[in-house]
Amino acid sequence: MPLQKSVIEKIEKLRKEINEHDYRYYVLAEPVISDAEYDKLMTTLEELEKQYPELITPDSPTQRVSGEPTKKFPTVTHSVPMLSLSNSYTEEEVREFDRRVKSLLTDQSYKYVCELKFDGIAVSLKYIDGILKVGATRGDGTQGDNITNNLKTIRSIPLKLDTNNKALLDIEVRGEVFMKKDDFIRMNEEREVDGEKLFVNPRNSSAGTLKLQDPKIVAERPLNFYTYFLKAEKADLKNHSDCLKTLKQLKFPVNEFSRLCNNIDEVIEFWKEWQDKREALPYDIDGVVVKVDSLRQQDLLGAIAKSPRWAFAYKFTSRKAETKLNDIKLQVGRIGTITPVANLQPVFIGGTTVSRASLYNEDYIQELDIRIGDSVIVEKGGDVIPKVTEVIKEKRPANAKIFSFPSKCPECSSKIYRPESEVNYYCENTECPAQVKGRIMHWASRGAMDISGLGEAVVDRLVESKFIKNVADLYSLHTQKEKLAAIERWGEKSVQNLLDGIEVSKQKPYHRVLFALGIRHVGMGGAQILSTSYPSIKKLLSANKDELQNTYEIGPKIAESIERYFAEKHNINLINRLQAAGLNFEAEKLEGLPLSGKIFVLTGTLSSMAREEAKEKIEKLGGKVASSVSKNVNYLVVGADAGSKLEKAKKIGVEIIEEDEFLGMIKIT
Ligand code: IVH
Numbered sequence: 001m002p003l004q005k006s007v008i009e010k011i012e013k014l015r016k017e018i019n020e021h022d023y024r025y026y027v028l029a030e031p032v033i034s035d036a037e038y039d040k041l042m043t044t045l046e047e048l049e050k051q052y053p054e055l056i057t058p059d060s061p062t063q064r065v066s067g068e069p070t071k072k073f074p075t076v077t078h079s080v081p082m083l084s085l086s087n088s089y090t091e092e093e094v095r096e097f098d099r100r101v102k103s104l105l106t107d108q109s110y111k112y113v114c115e116l117k118f119d120g121i122a123v124s125l126k127y128i129d130g131i132l133k134v135g136a137t138r139g140d141g142t143q144g145d146n147i148t149n150n151l152k153t154i155r156s157i158p159l160k161l162d163t164n165n166k167a168l169l170d171i172e173v174r175g176e177v178f179m180k181k182d183d184f185i186r187m188n189e190e191r192e193v194d195g196e197k198l199f200v201n202p203r204n205s206s207a208g209t210l211k212l213q214d215p216k217i218v219a220e221r222p223l224n225f226y227t228y229f230l231k232a233e234k235a236d237l238k239n240h241s242d243c244l245k246t247l248k249q250l251k252f253p254v255n256e257f258s259r260l261c262n263n264i265d266e267v268i269e270f271w272k273e274w275q276d277k278r279e280a281l282p283y284d285i286d287g288v289v290v291k292v293d294s295l296r297q298q299d300l301l302g303a304i305a306k307s308p309r310w311a312f313a314y315k316f317t318s319r320k321a322e323t324k325l326n327d328i329k330l331q332v333g334r335i336g337t338i339t340p341v342a343n344l345q346p347v348f349i350g351g352t353t354v355s356r357a358s359l360y361n362e363d364y365i366q367e368l369d370i371r372i373g374d375s376v377i378v379e380k381g382g383d384v385i386p387k388v389t390e391v392i393k394e395k396r397p398a399n400a401k402i403f404s405f406p407s408k409c410p411e412c413s414s415k416i417y418r419p420e421s422e423v424n425y426y427c428e429n430t431e432c433p434a435q436v437k438g439r440i441m442h443w444a445s446r447g448a449m450d451i452s453g454l455g456e457a458v459v460d461r462l463v464e465s466k467f468i469k470n471v472a473d474l475y476s477l478h479t480q481k482e483k484l485a486a487i488e489r490w491g492e493k494s495v496q497n498l499l500d501g502i503e504v505s506k507q508k509p510y511h512r513v514l515f516a517l518g519i520r521h522v523g524m525g526g527a528q529i530l531s532t533s534y535p536s537i538k539k540l541l542s543a544n545k546d547e548l549q550n551t552y553e554i555g556p557k558i559a560e561s562i563e564r565y566f567a568e569k570h571n572i573n574l575i576n577r578l579q580a581a582g583l584n585f586e587a588e589k590l591e592g593l594p595l596s597g598k599i600f601v602l603t604g605t606l607s608s609m610a611r612e613e614a615k616e617k618i619e620k621l622g623g624k625v626a627s628s629v630s631k632n633v634n635y636l637v638v639g640a641d642a643g644s645k646l647e648k649a650k651k652i653g654v655e656i657i658e659e660d661e662f663l664g665m666i667k668i669t
Pocket residue numbers: 083084085086115116117118119120121122138176228229289308311313
């Protein structure tokens with residue numbers, strides 16, 4: 001029986017509609033329907049396709065996650081080589097490049113397009129008859145891997161081109177796959193909780209993700225795409241800036257910050273602007289890319305070796321440097337985690353001297369084959385400690401030493417162990433001085449009890465001279481004031497400051513005390529949630545694992561960890577002593593306060609106060625602060641450079657308030 005025309009039409013209409021909503025959400029960040037409405041469209045389409053499987057086409061939005069895991073990616077030969085760019089680091093080099101362009105173009109006039117240089121992975125997308133057919137990595141420039149199924153999962157990449165222009169149906173598009181900084185951090189946090197290997201930076205995590213053999217896993221990773229190249233042989237495109245415009249019309253994600261520059265001074269100006277503003281972007285860039293605008297002139301200029309003469313990368317002052325790894329030391333954290341740290345030949349990177357860098361864990365050292373004595377590349381990220389990201393094997397000295405984990409804790413000589421499914425080693429001895437110090441430092445830290453005067457050096461002294469063994473001991477220190485003041489070079493005034501700080505900490509609210517205890521997997525957010533559902537330590541103690549697990553946002557990992565913590569007698573003793581000392585183990589009654597029951601999410605940068613301060617103000621007035629936008633949230637407070645949270649809030653209809661309005665709320669209400 002021939003298929004009803006109406007079914008075909010219905011399917012076509014649904015696909016078009018879904019594509020349009022994907023475009024609005026993932027490219028324009030201006031969604032017009034709710035999640036639920038979107039899901040309904042998708043379900044209707046899925047049901048129809050189930051009924052008429054012969055109508056399923058690879059470009060249907062239901063086919064974003066498709067294909068079975070592959071063992072090896074097939075090879076793709078690029079129609080035109082994917083070139084790399086020559087790099088310039090100084091204004092002089094940039095002017096030199098411009099002089100060469102000028103002389104090669106024998107005094108024709110020319111313009112440049114400046115773009116941001118995204119720190120991601122270059123890919124090519126081939127469309128035939130308007131359908132995405134092949135997606136590939138750059139590989140060696142001539143041949144790359146066919147990763148079509150992985151690239152199809154990126155929702156800002158159209159599977160089908162929305163155009164009637166025949167000249168634009170057979171095209172090649174190139175661009176960069178990348179991960180936003182906050183998505184990367186969130187993903188790594190989740191991996192850490194799950195004991196999985198951490199990624200080094202957003203770029204490596206994009207690279208690692210694109211190499212995955214199972215598109216289902218790729219689909220769960222927050223990949224993004226920007227395109228910066230179009231080859232459309234049948235279209236009459238004259239300039240690179242026209243290509244960008246056309247790409248935009250074809251609904252590809254094109255970065256908004258590219259600029260047409262009339263001369264090299266304007267190029268340098270663009271570079272200077274972004275050198276200063278790069279940190280504020282939600283993704284990493286490592287320079288700007290400068291391209292001669294006219295495609296005819298690009299042809300005239302041609303290429304040398306592997307890079308074109310019509311484009312170059314003007315890199316930012318490097319945040320990477322080469323140095324020597326002198327030694328590997330082990331650090332013992334407050335829960336006994338043993339972390340290897342590189343001692344480096346001091347090197348100047350992006351404004352500071354770096355002499356230590358993280359090596360994460362045993363697997364990381366083995367994977368990169370890092371040895372003591374190696375020359376290594378050290379990278380400084382935006383918000384994390386420096387890390388060793390590469391070994392320069394050619395420079396490896398003959399006496400470079402392989403590092404192996406000892407069997408004993410470097411601090412207390414107890415046995416160390418590595419649980420089967422985890423990447424870390426742990427020291428088993430809870431009395432290990434490093435763990436003791438770590439727990440006290442955590443107790444005193446800013447998000448916890450915030451005790452001024454109780455920094456690392458002071459904690460070291462107090463523990464080493466046996467004044468304290470645990471955090472409860474802090475609250476009887478006042479009885480030993482004279483003895484403390486007698487410690488070498490410790491005046492009465494510093495002692496008094498410390499004791500005052502300790503006294504003030506007794507007023508900190510219950511959820512901070514809960515966080516300060518340092519229960520594994522219970523972060524600031526978790527403690528906040530627990531304090532609402534179990535508003536006293538008594539209630540929390542009497543909850544069993546199942547109950548905990550059923551609490552909103554508390555997973556099995558946290559539940560298990562809480563149960564294990566309370567099963568230890570010395571932890572209960574500690575809590576009893578802290579309670580006796582006057583610390584808060586009960587949540588304040590919040591009903592009747594102006595913001596009672598209201599949930600806020602903060603996003604972007606507030607100009608009047610730090611986020612932590614805003615959070616405290618909200619909590620003081622009875623409100624709560626959540627980390628992500630959901631239907632339960634009442635207000636999203638937006639500061640400058642708000643990101644994806646704003647998009648989501650708009651989409652699901654959470655009330656959005658600007659900083660002024662928020663200030664009014666916390667002052668006047
Ligand atoms: S144009 C010949 N534009 O930089 C033209 N590349 O070193 C080459 N990249 O492999 C590409 N942002 O991964 C171009 N706006 C941009 C770019 C960009 C990042 C990367 C790309 C390329 C590498 C070249």
